[in-house]
Amino acid sequence: MNTEVSTWLARDPDPVTREELQRLIDTNDRDALEDRFSSRLAFGTAGLRGIVGAGPNRMNRLVIQETALGLGKYLLATFSDAASRGVVIGYDGRPDSSQFARDAAAMLASLGIKVYLTEKVAPTPLVAFGVRHLGTAAGIVVTASHNPPAYNGFKVYWDNGAQIIPPHDSGISAQIDIAATEPLPVMSMEDAEQQGYLTWLGTDFYNIYRHTLNSNPILSNHTKPSSISLAYTAMHGVGAEMAEQLLLDHGFTKVFSVKAQREPDGTFPTVSFPNPEEPGAMDMVIAEAKANNAMLACANDPDADRFAVAVRTHDGRYKMLTxxxxxxxxxxxxxxxxxxxxxxxxxxxxxxxxxxxxxxxxxxxxxxxxxxxxxxxxxxxxxxxxxxxxxxxxxxxxxxxxxxxxxxxxxxxxxxxxxxxxxxxxxxxxxxxxxxxxxxxxHGFYLNAQRSIALDPNSPPLGDRLRAEQPNTIANRSVVCVEDLKTSQRQYADGKVEAIDLPSSDVLIYWLDDDSRVVVRPSGTEPKLKCYYEVVERMEREDTMEHIQQRAAEAMDDLITKHQASLPK
Missing domain, CATH: 3.40.120.10 (Alpha-D-Glucose-1,6-Bisphosphate, subunit A, domain 3)
Known part of the structure; x- marks a missing residue:
C-alpha cells in the first residue's frame, strides 16, 4: 500500500487532500489509510458518490479528474462526433463542487471535447434539460443531492438526457480504471476557453429552461393561481431562484420563502440531513407556512430534482404527503x-x-x-x-x-x-x-410501507433460499401470483407462466388474493433485506377516512408482522 499512497501523493493536484494524506502517513494511521486505499469508489449507473477526502475511496480532485478522463475517452470511442457535440456540466452549492466541475471540464477539454459549463450553481434538472437542448453527447452534474454535508458526487447523463444505464456504466468504469494508471493531461481553463473548447452558460441558458417550462402545455393551467399561498424552502440548495421565478411566471404571487434556507450553503447549517423525507427536515418551511396561513409547505432537495409537500389540514395543522x-x-x-x-x-x-x-x-x-x-x-x-x-x-x-x-x-x-x-x-x-x-x-385506499431487515453477513443468499421455499400463503392470504425478476417470469397459482419485460434483478413480488402485495429485494451492497408492502382497502359509502385509515393500518401491521415472522432465519 505504501507505493500506492506515494503514487497518489505525487498525482494529487489538491494541497488540502495532500496535507490530509501526509498527516495520516506521519501519524501512521493504518486504519484510515486502509479505508481510503483498500478500494476505489465504484462508478455505476448513478455515477459516483462518497465522502470528500484523500484517496481513491473518497471524492476529491484527483478522483474527479480520472473519472472525467475515463468518461471522455468512452464518449470518444462511442460517438464519432463526441468532441464537437461536447458535454454540459453543472454543479451544486457544496464547498468543492465548483472546483470539481472545473477539473472535469479541463480534463474533457484536454481530450479535444467541447464543454458547456454553467457560470454558477445549477439545479440538476437544468443540466439534464441542457443535454438535449444543446445536443451534447453527455452531461455531468457535480452534486451529492440530499446526502449529508460530508458527501459529494459525480452524476452522468447520456445523450438522450436520461441517466446512464448498462452497458454504459461498466464501459465508463473500465475507462476510469485505465485513466487512473496513466499520466494526466494538463490544460488550464483559460487555455480551454481560448482554444474554443469551453463555453460558459450564463443567464440566457437558465432563462431558456425557464421559458421552455413556461410554454409547456401541461403546465398551462392558470386557474386563479393568486388564490392560493405557499411556503417554500430550497433547503440550502440551488432551487430557490428558479423555483420562485417559475411560480411568479405562473401567477403565484403569495409565495413565502424560508430566508434562512434560501441561499446555497453546502454545510447545511439549519438541517442535519438535507433530505425532505428525514424527520425535522421540513420543520422550518412548515413553520413559515403556519406563520402565513399558507395552504402548502413545499420543498426541493438541495439539487432541486426532488419535491416534497406538507398540506394544511381542515383543523389548521400541516401534514406531509408521502x-x-x-x-x-x-x-x-x-x-x-x-x-x-x-x-x-x-x-x-x-x-x-x-x-x-x-x-x-x-x-x-x-x-x-x-x-x-x-x-x-x-x-x-x-x-x-x-x-x-x-x-x-x-x-x-x-x-x-x-x-x-x-x-x-x-x-x-x-x-x-x-x-x-x-x-x-x-x-x-x-x-x-x-x-x-x-x-x-x-379506486380504493392504498397504503404502502417499507421495512429493512438486517441479515447475518455469513448466511447464504436469502433470495435463493426464498425461491427454493416459495410460500402458498403470506399472512393467511393466498399467493395468487409470484413475479421473479431474476428469472424474468410471472407464475400464477394455477400454473400459468408469463415472461416479464424487465431487466434481470434479484427481486421477488408476491401478489395476494386481497390485492395486497409484498416486494422482497435483498440489498446488493450490505447484508440487508428490503421489504415493500402494499395493502388495498375498498371504501364503502359509509366509511370515513379515519375508519379506512385505521382498517388499512391494522391490515398492514398484520401483513408485516406475519410476513417477517415467516422469513427464513
Missing amino acids: GDQVGVLLGYYLLNRERPKKMLVGTTIVSSSLLKRIAEAVGAGFYQTLTGFKWLTNVAMQKQTNDSQFLFAYEEALGYTVGQTVWDKDGLSALVAFAQMTAELTAQGKTVWDQLEGIYRE
Whole structure:
C-alpha cells in the first residue's frame, strides 16, 4: 500500500487532500489509510458518490479528474462526433463542487471535447434539460443531492438526457480504471476557453429552461393561481431562484420563502440531513407556512430534482404527503386534464400500484420499471409512440417528471404542477385532502410501507433460499401470483407462466388474493433485506377516512408482522 499512497501523493493536484494524506502517513494511521486505499469508489449507473477526502475511496480532485478522463475517452470511442457535440456540466452549492466541475471540464477539454459549463450553481434538472437542448453527447452534474454535508458526487447523463444505464456504466468504469494508471493531461481553463473548447452558460441558458417550462402545455393551467399561498424552502440548495421565478411566471404571487434556507450553503447549517423525507427536515418551511396561513409547505432537495409537500389540514395543522400520495395526485390530475388523448404514465415496482388503476380507468398506457429514475425515463422513451405520448412518471422517493422537457426527475416542474393542481381544486371549493379522498373512494385506499431487515453477513443468499421455499400463503392470504425478476417470469397459482419485460434483478413480488402485495429485494451492497408492502382497502359509502385509515393500518401491521415472522432465519 505504501507505493500506492506515494503514487497518489505525487498525482494529487489538491494541497488540502495532500496535507490530509501526509498527516495520516506521519501519524501512521493504518486504519484510515486502509479505508481510503483498500478500494476505489465504484462508478455505476448513478455515477459516483462518497465522502470528500484523500484517496481513491473518497471524492476529491484527483478522483474527479480520472473519472472525467475515463468518461471522455468512452464518449470518444462511442460517438464519432463526441468532441464537437461536447458535454454540459453543472454543479451544486457544496464547498468543492465548483472546483470539481472545473477539473472535469479541463480534463474533457484536454481530450479535444467541447464543454458547456454553467457560470454558477445549477439545479440538476437544468443540466439534464441542457443535454438535449444543446445536443451534447453527455452531461455531468457535480452534486451529492440530499446526502449529508460530508458527501459529494459525480452524476452522468447520456445523450438522450436520461441517466446512464448498462452497458454504459461498466464501459465508463473500465475507462476510469485505465485513466487512473496513466499520466494526466494538463490544460488550464483559460487555455480551454481560448482554444474554443469551453463555453460558459450564463443567464440566457437558465432563462431558456425557464421559458421552455413556461410554454409547456401541461403546465398551462392558470386557474386563479393568486388564490392560493405557499411556503417554500430550497433547503440550502440551488432551487430557490428558479423555483420562485417559475411560480411568479405562473401567477403565484403569495409565495413565502424560508430566508434562512434560501441561499446555497453546502454545510447545511439549519438541517442535519438535507433530505425532505428525514424527520425535522421540513420543520422550518412548515413553520413559515403556519406563520402565513399558507395552504402548502413545499420543498426541493438541495439539487432541486426532488419535491416534497406538507398540506394544511381542515383543523389548521400541516401534514406531509408521502411520495406515493403526491405521485397519485399528480397522475390523476394530469391524466384527467389530458383527456381524450391517449397518454403514457409509469412508476416503479416498489411504488404504489394505484397509478396503474387510475391509468386503466381513463384508457391511458401504463408501464412499470425497476427502482431508479434512470429506468423510468429510459423505458418511457422506448415505450412511447405517436399515439401514446409520455406524460408523467414518479417514484415513491419524492421523484417526479412532468412531460418531456426533462427526462429525469424534476422538482421544479413538479412544484409548479402541484401548485396549479391545488389552485384548480381551490377554485372548485375543494382541498388536496378532499381530492385524495375522492381518488380513494373511486379506486380504493392504498397504503404502502417499507421495512429493512438486517441479515447475518455469513448466511447464504436469502433470495435463493426464498425461491427454493416459495410460500402458498403470506399472512393467511393466498399467493395468487409470484413475479421473479431474476428469472424474468410471472407464475400464477394455477400454473400459468408469463415472461416479464424487465431487466434481470434479484427481486421477488408476491401478489395476494386481497390485492395486497409484498416486494422482497435483498440489498446488493450490505447484508440487508428490503421489504415493500402494499395493502388495498375498498371504501364503502359509509366509511370515513379515519375508519379506512385505521382498517388499512391494522391490515398492514398484520401483513408485516406475519410476513417477517415467516422469513427464513
